[in-house]
Amino acid sequence: MSTCVRKFGRWVSLVSKRGFSTSTCIQEDASQQSLKSLNLCSAVNQALHIALDTDPRSYVFGEDVSFGGVFRCTTGLADRFGKQRVFNTPLCEQGIVGFGIGLAAMGNRAIAEIQFADYIFPAFDQIVNEAAKFRYRSGNQFNCGGLTIRAPYGAVGHGGHYHSQSPEAFFCHVPGIKVVIPRSPQQAKGLLLSCIRDPNPIVFFEPKWLYRLAVEEVPEDDYMLPLSEAEVIRQGTDITLVGWGAQLAIMEQVCIDAEKEGISCELIDLKTLIPWDKETVEASVKKTGRLLISHEAPVTGGFGAEISASIVERCFTRLEAPVARICGLDTPFPLVFEPYYMPTKNKILDAIKSTVNY
Template sequence: MAARALREAGRRRGWAAEVGRRCFSGGSAGTAVPERKEGGGGKPVNLFTAVNQALHIALDTDPRAYVFGEDVGFGGVFRCTTGLADRFGKNRVFNTPLCEQGIAGFAIGLAAMGNRAIAEIQFADYIFPAFDQIVNEAAKFRYRSGNEFNCGGLTIRTPYGAVGHGGHYHSQSPEAFFCHVPGLKVIIPRSPREAKGLLLASIRDPNPVVFFEPKWLYRLSVEEVPEEDYMLPLSQAEVIRKGSDITLIGWGAQLAVLKEACEDAAKDGVSCELIDLKTLIPWDKETVEASVKKTGKLLVSSSLLMFIFTIYHLGNNNSKSFRQYINYC
């Protein structure tokens, strides 16, 4: 009861408020949108609006698609599901009890019956009660039945990462746990355009997907996003900055900081090649290997704090130069 009371108190505080003061915009360079029409254009939108557009399209184009989770009926704490219940009805967009293992278990069963189950875990920190269902049921469903059955229509969406005021139950980044699980795909977008295309691809992929959304960027990242239906390929990384001295790899909200680190390094004469992994499992080995063969050095950003620390020292000249650091790597 105490745990539930604490959780309710956190939700009543309104986590959908602005999540910081510094604005970043996703880069325009990226994989071509296959279904985009010539001259189609797009509108500048933020990341949560792009997610909302993707969910509208997924429900509109597939009558077997359902969206459910805690508070999704009124739009969710981050407003990603705004307007869905009004348009598609409460039979297809509905609230669930505060029970993550129940949400995941129901989603697996729904997907196993040939539907598109789009489940929302309100915060990634809450995904751990559903760990058994995701890891031991969803990921292994096809394998243990000898490919006779599957729950490939399952997508679990969840906002992850710190925003500066969330506390230890609203700031975690648990993606690494799921990257060791054969049978799952783990996706993290860096920007609104990427979020829409990758989410639609995840929903339509014939494998269970855990889709982490960087809540730090829900309102801060803005770029032009095609209004029409489109998908971006999964398991295909993107070189978003070419370089020759070192390869940097990141995903999600880290990319905004990594871009600044590359710019600061360039001032010190270091040429960084920056790769957005996008799909953490199964990841794009070919793109990474080709880059590392060229640069000879690799640095994986596993913590946003690490690069904030690096940029701080670059700006204050209180440590070894970035050139020395890279040579050390």
């Protein structure tokens, strides 16, 4: 699978710090399909084109989506599918999600965009008390399974408090929704199409740092990748590393560096955070005897804590060292101090060494 890094303006400076994740999980017959080199933004765009094209009852809406969106993920959709199916909304996140729930409850696929994950909080009530409970509270008489909420998340090097956060853990505490985060263009397209077509409401966080940085060969056709299935993207024997989204790019580099020091890392992309694939992580940890989890969100109460607890429950006797968590620090996301805040390569590498030498 060929990969490359494209340099776009301000992203240039980031390239040295952040790579991107390769994908190995495309269908077997991928080689026969028409592939195109796409960045993550274009892969999302392609998925949205396919979603709108294949289901006339699908809609894309959110702040500024009509002209293509501030990240350009919705480029060309309004021109092709019309302003009645692809439209701007007022700047009101609870309105966007509430509207989406109503639209989805009438049997449509409502694909809502929240411009930044940092701004999803006004919609928290609609997501937690409404979308997540819609099916359950009605005894399965109603559901809003057609709802997919897309939101760019995570660090970008200059985003400060309100353009950098990773709020996934808040939503992982909510039975009734699914939380999905892709790591690469190929994954983004396949997972997004699965989310849009899944009969449950889903929050889909897109790693905005990778929108233009991550480029890989993406099949041009309509394909879906399974939800709630983690993927071992690198085999190893000494320690299991678990992550998702943009953080996997860092963790991949760590694997290469660790290998040079004689440590064999197994890297797992969780992809779906709830309901998550414990079995794949469990099987890996039973093999390696060690686990490290890494995410950008603050360590305390992060989803890493849940993974850690679950794996300790299941693999206690097989663990040869405490579970390590290398995550964001427990501060608001700090602009100037971002390099200190982040779960960087060497922080992870050091933790791997201590875990292996425990």
